[in-house]
Amino acid sequence: MSAKDNFIKVKHLYNRAGFGISYPDLNKLSKRNINKVVDGLLQEPKKDDAITLVNDGESRRQMLVQAGLYAKKDLTDDEKKMRREIVQMQNEVSRDLNIAWVSKMINTDSPLREKMTLFWHGHFACRSNNPMYAQQLNNIQRQHGLGSFRTLLIEVSKSPAMLQYLNNQQNKKGKPNENFARELMELFTLGRGNYTENDIKESARAFTGWTYDKDGTFFFRKNQHDDGTKTFFGKIGNFEGENIIDIILDKPETATFISRKIYKFFVNDTPNEEHVKELANHFYNAKYDISEMMRKLFTADWFYSPENVGTKIKSPSEFLIGLSREFFVTYNKPQVLIQLQSSLGQYLFNPPNVAGWPGGQNWIDSSSLMLRMRIPSLVLNDGEIDFSGKADPEDEAVIALSRTATTMANNTKKPKSYVNAQADWPKFLDTLPKGLTPVELTEFLLQPKLNDKITRMVADNKGLRSTAVEITSMPEYQLC
Amino acid sequence: MNRRNFLRNTGFVAAGSLFVPAFMKPLEAMALDELSLYKNLVVVQLSGGNDGLNTVVPFGNDIYYQKRKGIAIKPEEVIKLNDMQGLNPNMQALQEIYDQGWMTIINDVGYPNPDRSHFRSMDIWQTGSDSNQFLSTGWIGRYLDSNCQTCKFPYTAIEVDDSLSLAMKGQTKKGIALKDPAALYRNTNDPFFKAMLKSDKEHLDEDNLGYLYKTMIETQSSASYIQNTSKIYQSKSTYPQSGFANQLKTVSKFISSGLKTRVYYVSLSGFDTHVNQINQQGNLLKQYSEGMAAFLKDLKSNNKLEDTLVVTFSEFGRRVEQNASNGTDHGTANNMFVFGGKLKKQGIFNSAPNLSDLDTGDLKYQLDFRQVYGTILDKWLDVNNGDILNKKFNTLDFI
Numbered sequence: 001m002s003a004k005d006n007f008i009k010v011k012h013l014y015n016r017a018g019f020g021i022s023y024p025d026l027n028k029l030s031k032r033n034i035n036k037v038v039d040g041l042l043q044e045p046k047k048d049d050a051i052t053l054v055n056d057g058e059s060r061r062q063m064l065v066q067a068g069l070y071a072k073k074d075l076t077d078d079e080k081k082m083r084r085e086i087v088q089m090q091n092e093v094s095r096d097l098n099i100a101w102v103s104k105m106i107n108t109d110s111p112l113r114e115k116m117t118l119f120w121h122g123h124f125a126c127r128s129n130n131p132m133y134a135q136q137l138n139n140i141q142r143q144h145g146l147g148s149f150r151t152l153l154i155e156v157s158k159s160p161a162m163l164q165y166l167n168n169q170q171n172k173k174g175k176p177n178e179n180f181a182r183e184l185m186e187l188f189t190l191g192r193g194n195y196t197e198n199d200i201k202e203s204a205r206a207f208t209g210w211t212y213d214k215d216g217t218f219f220f221r222k223n224q225h226d227d228g229t230k231t232f233f234g235k236i237g238n239f240e241g242e243n244i245i246d247i248i249l250d251k252p253e254t255a256t257f258i259s260r261k262i263y264k265f266f267v268n269d270t271p272n273e274e275h276v277k278e279l280a281n282h283f284y285n286a287k288y289d290i291s292e293m294m295r296k297l298f299t300a301d302w303f304y305s306p307e308n309v310g311t312k313i314k315s316p317s318e319f320l321i322g323l324s325r326e327f328f329v330t331y332n333k334p335q336v337l338i339q340l341q342s343s344l345g346q347y348l349f350n351p352p353n354v355a356g357w358p359g360g361q362n363w364i365d366s367s368s369l370m371l372r373m374r375i376p377s378l379v380l381n382d383g384e385i386d387f388s389g390k391a392d393p394e395d396e397a398v399i400a401l402s403r404t405a406t407t408m409a410n411n412t413k414k415p416k417s418y419v420n421a422q423a424d425w426p427k428f429l430d431t432l433p434k435g436l437t438p439v440e441l442t443e444f445l446l447q448p449k450l451n452d453k454i455t456r457m458v459a460d461n462k463g464l465r466s467t468a469v470e471i472t473s474m475p476e477y478q479l480c
Numbered sequence: 481m482n483r484r485n486f487l488r489n490t491g492f493v494a495a496g497s498l499f500v501p502a503f504m505k506p507l508e509a510m511a512l513d514e515l516s517l518y519k520n521l522v523v524v525q526l527s528g529g530n531d532g533l534n535t536v537v538p539f540g541n542d543i544y545y546q547k548r549k550g551i552a553i554k555p556e557e558v559i560k561l562n563d564m565q566g567l568n569p570n571m572q573a574l575q576e577i578y579d580q581g582w583m584t585i586i587n588d589v590g591y592p593n594p595d596r597s598h599f600r601s602m603d604i605w606q607t608g609s610d611s612n613q614f615l616s617t618g619w620i621g622r623y624l625d626s627n628c629q630t631c632k633f634p635y636t637a638i639e640v641d642d643s644l645s646l647a648m649k650g651q652t653k654k655g656i657a658l659k660d661p662a663a664l665y666r667n668t669n670d671p672f673f674k675a676m677l678k679s680d681k682e683h684l685d686e687d688n689l690g691y692l693y694k695t696m697i698e699t700q701s702s703a704s705y706i707q708n709t710s711k712i713y714q715s716k717s718t719y720p721q722s723g724f725a726n727q728l729k730t731v732s733k734f735i736s737s738g739l740k741t742r743v744y745y746v747s748l749s750g751f752d753t754h755v756n757q758i759n760q761q762g763n764l765l766k767q768y769s770e771g772m773a774a775f776l777k778d779l780k781s782n783n784k785l786e787d788t789l790v791v792t793f794s795e796f797g798r799r800v801e802q803n804a805s806n807g808t809d810h811g812t813a814n815n816m817f818v819f820g821g822k823l824k825k826q827g828i829f830n831s832a833p834n835l836s837d838l839d840t841g842d843l844k845y846q847l848d849f850r851q852v853y854g855t856i857l858d859k860w861l862d863v864n865n866g867d868i869l870n871k872k873f874n875t876l877d878f879i
Contacts, residue, residue: 127599269688353614354614355616361691365654366634367658369692369695370668475693
């Protein structure tokens with residue numbers, strides 16, 4: 001294999017398994033055998049890498065006050081004010097949490113770990129108004145994202161964020177709430193068509209009593225738990241939640257469902273069922289070890305075949321993080337990252353519903369594509385963006401509160417927003433080898449193969465900087 | 481200028497007319513008489529869950545006053561429509577519209593097993609799904625996908641906003657979002673983007689790159705068409721000063737200049753009134769009503785009102801009983817408004833909400849919102865609603 005082939009392979013690997021790669025790293029890794037490079041990715045630092053932005057002590061204190069206020073019937077004006085302020089603080093911390101994670105992805109030394117976290121974030125899609133819960137869930141997805149799927153699934157199922165989101169707090173003996181049991185099978189493990197309504201009913205009973213306490217810690221409420229006999233997939237027993245999960249994992253359909261989703265995320269929007277089967281068998285036989293599945297995937301020949309290279313539409317996160325990482329971008333007003341995510345249709349921690357983001361061509365419509373093609377020049381050239389975005393429905397309450405008769409008249413004047421970011425051009429240019437031509441830079445920055453048109457467009461370019469801005473503004477840059 | 485250069489200068493058609501793919505076919509192909517039969521739908525979304533009971537007030541029902549001691553609208557303030565229901569006093573501007581017979585109120589529209597989350601319920605309304613079904617395409621998007629006679633062009637559906645709502649996204653076709661046609665035109669005609677599109681027939685295949693180029697070309701061609709068609713039009717009507725009225729003014733400009741768009745989508749947000757509802761909702765209803773009244777009169781003066789149908793919805797209504805903060809919490813069924821110059825049933829369409837027969841404090845729905853969509857699809861957009869809504873819904877008699 002030629003060095004050039006390996007150069008393309010490693011670049012592809014890092015685009016899919018991470019958020020791109022710098023020129024010097026690519027140069028260095030291209031000299032190694034690709035299996036060794038994959039090993040390297042999987043052996044990323046396993047140190048405790050949790051996000052610790054949200055202060056648990058402070059959050060718990062607020063939750064206690066909040067619970068007290070909710071329990072009271074008639075609130076004084078001061079108490080009402082306090083309740084509003086807590087909600088406002090939580091919203092603010094939620095935004096900070098979003099930015100903390102995006103910054104982490106931009107700066108991480110463990111790109112695969114963050115990419116897996118992003119995958120599980122979409123798979124176990126969840127919204128929580130409580131930033132402490134949201135952070136907990138995100139850390140679970142990071143900690144176990146390359147570990148045992150069983151552990152990950154149980155930890156997610158026991159997290160307050162998910163228990164709350166899927167109404168398991170209301171799932172009680174004699175009064176089951178089936179929401180969690182249904183999504184567990186439909187979206188998290190087996191997929192539609194692989195279970196019956198009766199399986200949902202019976203398993204919901206097994207999860208009764210799975211709640212969390214006022215500190216945000218999982219708590220098994222024995223008195224709300226239905227410990228009677230359940231019939232689940234033909235098996236009869238006094239099943240607890242963990243038993244149900246084990247029966248679900250025993251079914252190869254679960255391995256297939258997860259593998260197909262992994263394939264669609266890392267390889268191609270259109271799954272090749274042969275490859276999915278290969279992956280699923282391996283995953284199942286490896287007892288749901290996620291690292292083993294990923295190793296299999298990244299070392300498979302088909303992963304590097306032309307139909308899978310430079311053909312996937314980047315998600316908004318992949319696009320924004322890749323761009324920011326490549327050019328060492330500093331956001332002077334990091335809030336703009338939230339606005340961009342929201343305008344591009346992937347506001348992290350706020351998936352559209354429990355099914356997550358649909359992905360693929362769904363990311364692209366006329367407005368999101370035009371915006372995507374403008375963002376590089378705005379980010380890299382410190383431009384202004386005249387884009388006010390759409391209010392998030394969950395922010396409606398805040399909007400309603402802030403709307404008063406006096407501000408109404410000003411509503412027609414929409415606030416201007418500024419990307420207000422800068423790339424570190426000297427640092428970027430320093431990573432490139434001396435004498436690199438615009439065409440070679442294009443080859444490095446784009447994943448799709450160069451065609452004549454693009455080659456012609458950049459061949460006569462004078463500078464690498466202007467070339468970089470041009471390339472990143474191309475439709476081809478939307479692919480990875 | 482030779483023919484080749486001329487084509488090049490007109491933008492995307494550089495590939496030469498022989499190679500123009502079907503989706504880029506020029507609009508001139510459409511006969512003029514088709515134009516005059518053009519019917520428009522305008523969807524107005526009130527985001528946040530508008531409190532329908534303080535919008536169309538059941539002043540004839542004592543239960544309303546018992547349950548809403550702090551926020552009920554006094555009978556003498558209500559704009560009475562019959563002896564049971566009337567409009568919120570902030571909706572004065574709509575009285576004339578109502579009296580003209582241009583407005584229909586449909587009470588208690590909802591769906592089985594309602595969801596009280598803004599997100600989920602908005603998704604359900606925008607996709608037309610059941611409450612336990614997750615669809616990634618919107619009902620208007622699927623109308624675009626259906627490839628019907630009336631939905632051929634990429635600008636068949638326009639949302640006057642910065643980003644495109646799920647309602648407008650189909651599997652293969654999507655509506656277009658724009659706030660300002662001139663800005664989109666400038667953007668898509670950026671010299672760099674134009675250069676990207678030069679002689680690009682090699683990219684127009686079915687893969688993802690082809691899809692990106694196709695979207696780009698459609699956006700550019702739509703932007704040019706919209707800008708060139710609408711720029712000459714000058715509205716003579718005055719609109720109130722609000723963002724919402726501006727959106728409607730843009731829609732009116734598009735309709736009145738003869739744009740061949742079938743569906744327009746606009747929204748007004750801020751209706752999540754958990755606290756001190758009276759003023760907040762009042763301001764929004766005033767904005768809504770004044771904007772709508774100006775819009776409808778503008779259309780009337782341009783002879784477009786008979787070709788236009790406007791429908792207003794919100795993702796849910798609110799609970800019958802107010803909360804302790806003089807606001808209301810998330811509820812279920814809600815009223816919808818239909819406006820137009822050719823309504824079959826004008827005024828109040830069905831009976832007022834039954835406030836004594838509630839489902840744990842919430843209104844029970846009388847009509848499924850997909851019956852309303854189904855009626856519009858069948859009778860206004862001339863498609864079979866079963867093809868779009870995944871099952872057939874009975875139509876209603878408001879049009």
